[in-house]
Amino acid sequence: MGKIFKQLARHWAVCLVIFALLGVQAYCDLSLPDYTSKIVDMGIQQGGIQSTVPETVRDTTLQALELLMSEKDAALAEQWYSEPDENGVRTLAREATAAMPELEKAFTTPDIVLYMAAAQNAAAAQETTDTVAPTWTDLDAMTAQFAAMAQTPGFSREAVQQRLATAMAAVDDTVSESMASQAMLLVSLEYEAQGIAHQVQMDYLWQEGGRMLGLTLVMVAVAIAVGFLASRVSAAIGRDLRRETFSAVIGFSHAEIEQFSTASLITRTTNDIQQVQFVCVILLRMVAYAPILGIGGIVHVARSDTGLTWITFLAVAALLILIGVLMKIAMPKFKLMQTLVDRLNLVSREILTGIMPVRAFSREKFEEQRFDVANRELMQTQLFTNRTMAGMMPFMTLIMNGTSLLIVWFGGKAMDVGTMQVGEMIAFITYTMQIVMSFLMLAMVAVMLPRAGVAADRIDEVLHTPATIHDPAPEVAEKTLQRKKWPGVVRFENVSFRYPGADDDALEQISFTALPGQTTAIIGSTGCGKSTLLNLIPRFYDATGGRVTIDGVDVRDMPQHTLHDLLGYVPQKGVLFSGTIDSNLKFGGPQITDEDVHTAADIAQATEFIQAKPEGFQSPIAQGGTNVSGGQKQRLSIARAIAKHPRIYLFDDSFSALDYKTDVALRRALKAQTGDATVIIVAQRISTVLHANQILVLDEGRLVGIGTHAQLLESCPEYREIARSQLSQKELGLQKEDD
Template identity: 40%
Template sequence: MKLILQFLKPHRRLCVFTTLFMELDMVGMMLIPTYAAEMLNKGSSAETGFNALVNTGMKMLAASVIAGVGAIVGGYVCAKLAARVGADIRKAIYKKSLDLSVYDFQTFGTASMTTRTVSDIVTVQFAVVGIFQMMLPVPVIFTAAVILSFMKDPLIGAVLLAVLTIIVAVAFFIMRSASPLFRRLQGLLDKMSTVLLENITGVRVVRAFNKQEYETERLNATFRDYKVTSVKANRMFAGLDGLTNFSINLFVVLVYWISGSRIVSGVFGVGDITAIIEYSIMALFSVLMAQMVILSFPRAMECLNRIDEVLSYTPQISNKTESDVPLTDGENVLAFENVSFRYADSDEYTLQGLDFVCKKGQTTAVIGGTGSGKSTVASLMLRFNDVTDGRITLCGADIRDMPQKQLRESISYVQQRAWLFSGTVAENLRYGNKNASEEELMHALDIAQAGDFVRALPDGLNSYVAQGGTNFSGGQKQRLSIARAIVKNPQLYIFDDSFSALDFKTDAALRKALIKEKSDKVIVIIAQRVSSIQHADQIIVLNEGKPVGIGKHEELLKTCEVYKEIYDSQTKEADEI
């Protein structure tokens, strides 16, 4: 509850208005039976004049208007409150997700994060509406109905209090018993999302291996688990429904039975018995409304706990300061100083003893076999992960002392798997520099060897890009991603196997244009193809996470056995082709 109060606090005014108008609705509703009783008692008396009945009728009308205004305005303000709270929680989760490292994100999982950001927050929003529209008015109706019933007849008031107490006690017991089931339901919902996401994104693999039936059964298994647990939870609440309806009908019968002799003896008027029944039914139905909210409480509380898990999670990587740190304008732009890295859940180093300097105007290449730690180098430069030992400096500053915003504004990164966002070509290119002109965009496209095919598109720079760039080929996506990095124009460029989908001619032309254009920048190329990096100023060769050679292409062919093996194997493959 502490978490939801934290998000309700900025909207105190809306909370107060919602409460006031909902209570106004309750006051109007409670007045109507009183005036109805008054009218019936006056109407059954021959001495009552027409004007007296009209006055009572006008009071009833006024009470109805009060109740109507309270319900309409209260409902509107409550919906507004729930929408704002939901928006605030989504913003908080999204902001938190941006601070999570790759390892942190894997702790929760993509499907779980999606569920927590969408489904869980909707559940919490419904709970907020339920609390203000149904739960808060309940104590008022409950208390007023019991007091007014006691005022009319203590015995009937005692019966009403006993019935209400039993219903509330049973509801509380069921809510506590159902909490573990709803916790399991949310976990199963994550599992369903994971399986669905895997099947949608991997549909080609599923079809290629003819695994449709297997995946269908796997999906059905998760649906069955969810159904069984959901039925168990709903069965518990089904009994509460029956108990409440039975209690309402039983109470009405008891009221009529108790009141019969009192009406005969003249203690009660016809209006009094009507008022008592109205009060009682109103109180019982308020408990019924509260029961509907109670139904969602265990799930809402579990959703809040899951949201709190994300918001209270301490990221592995955090900013020491939000202020930019001073950077030197020297020749040494990037330096790895005896850097080693291992994942938090591993005892073995992924990268060990890496030591090199990237100077202004230099192209540095990193090469090695599969699993040698090449992509880890890029991850550490961008501070997606923090070094375990040693340090990395950018323009003289330890990147751990830099705000992540300042660090990443100084770097353009093109990842191994090219990714484009839905929108237009121009919007994707301006991702790192929103003020770039069309001339700058086309210049970057020409460097990336993408200018010709973009000009050939029906709408040029305004051509549509599907999510993930699925309407472009692998090579086109890579070139557009490279152009996007060029438009940003930072100090440091990192290309993580970003030329793998390009043919040799395009690869060579792109690298030549890039190095010529960015002669005052630092370029780091991570690759598996020797042809992509053989003209680099320095090449770092990794083997099983350790540097086994640093130098130029010709030097490494003579001094580094691992590099020579890579070169020979690729040259042999090329000759065979």
């Protein structure tokens, strides 16, 4: 996981912006349940009335309320209300906001008393002992009675206050909370009497609903911005990882390629990086958001003072136990999955690459079974993990629904005793679900992280595998770069080579010199080290003993770019790239002209079949050169090297697919073209090396003969044996008795 966070740290500025935006999104998300609670409790149940202090009040009602206040509270009320207008309505001053706590304290008890008196009046009018909801006419009747009472001789405000204080002291907390809502009902009756109750309610609903809509729009905009930025960051991480991985692989020698295998490197460059890229998006969009949302939900639940917080903690505990069990079961399988993907890719690549031998030997059924084994192992692992994750959802649903049931059950009891309102319960359920969903998101991500962690480790393994072939130190390379002329003298000085992990040397004490203007041929039995020897010159491998020099400079002291500019390499197996014939022949660099291409094609005996194609040099080449024959592919590979005009030509058994006539014509034309260049040829056929200036004979990694064809026939038994197996006695010039 540390490697994934290391990649995210490279884009720390954008990540900080994303975290800030997620904070805004969480604030909006956590604010919406509060607004829902306000709309239900205050907007619907209380008619949009937010305070026990009415915004507007008739003078008669205010006078009745003031009779139930102390002298100080009555003076405070008179201070903040305007004079009555033509309709006898008084308006609360806008500046009263600061004094609102004192005003609410002054108005609450009088509101309750006046409302209860109106309710008693309504019950008396209907001749019932049950509580009856009063109307504004009942309120008017009571205000008239209070006004008349104030005119009664001996009326004392202090006596009224003492009686109210005694009555309120006898009321317990539960009843007190229930009675507090009656203060709002008095304000509602007053607004009905003024004819503005509906308008007050709608104003409140529009106001709070507008805020909810605004928060929702902000949350949507922030979510879009977070998604956009997270996608850009993850795409940039994927791009950088692919670039770095491919750059590392390009610098690998054959040893590193064989260490990882081509199939594994392809999987790491594609599938593994996709896993890391996907998880980076999830980390930025979900993992960073879930803790913010969960902690915020817990804070809101803890502050709600509903007595139901224990339900939330019970749900979280059950959720953590479920996640822990699932992680213990599924985690090992997720770690195994990438290895199985690697194996499936390896088997697929082997079968598809060798499809012709598979068909030739009628091994289709066997290969199908081998593929099916790898495929089924991956399928079974994926099924196990998918079923495990699918099994988590019913348990998650059970926990969420059980939590909702507990909240509704105990919340209903709280509402019955008046300690909770409907909106509060809705908000509490919403916050609890947000907390549970936060843990669910973390659980889902926790399942993905192990696989992504394995993928990140595999990518990091490629990036941090040191290439055994590397450029020399700058001060050493500088001396090489200052050199202007390179005649092309190749010299092996007691060169030995051993493959990594091998017990024996593949080449032992090889020494020879290849001069410009001459052809040096290398021949020997299969597996004797011919191609290995040739591969030491372009540094596909480095010698483990002795040294290889070009014009007296050790190839290990030359920058690889400089070294390869001197070489024209034709591999044993012709390799072409998708594009056109022209683009393949110009593969050596932009300095190659059309004239160079046509000349090289003539020398490689490729012009005839190129011109036979409708589009000539612009004819398309399929991936891997599958739309040309083996001989045509080999000739194009030779032409590609010739077009570069190198100082040293390296032919690794590059004439094996050519017929004898084409081989002779090509070598004759090549001799004329490479008159002052060094030519080194690895070959199996005696006819290819017959006229070489010097022939090296290898046997089990040792140089057992060196000289011309005639000299080796006389002095080298190994060469004579190879020659006798390929040429007639007449061609060899030997007598039968010598056989």
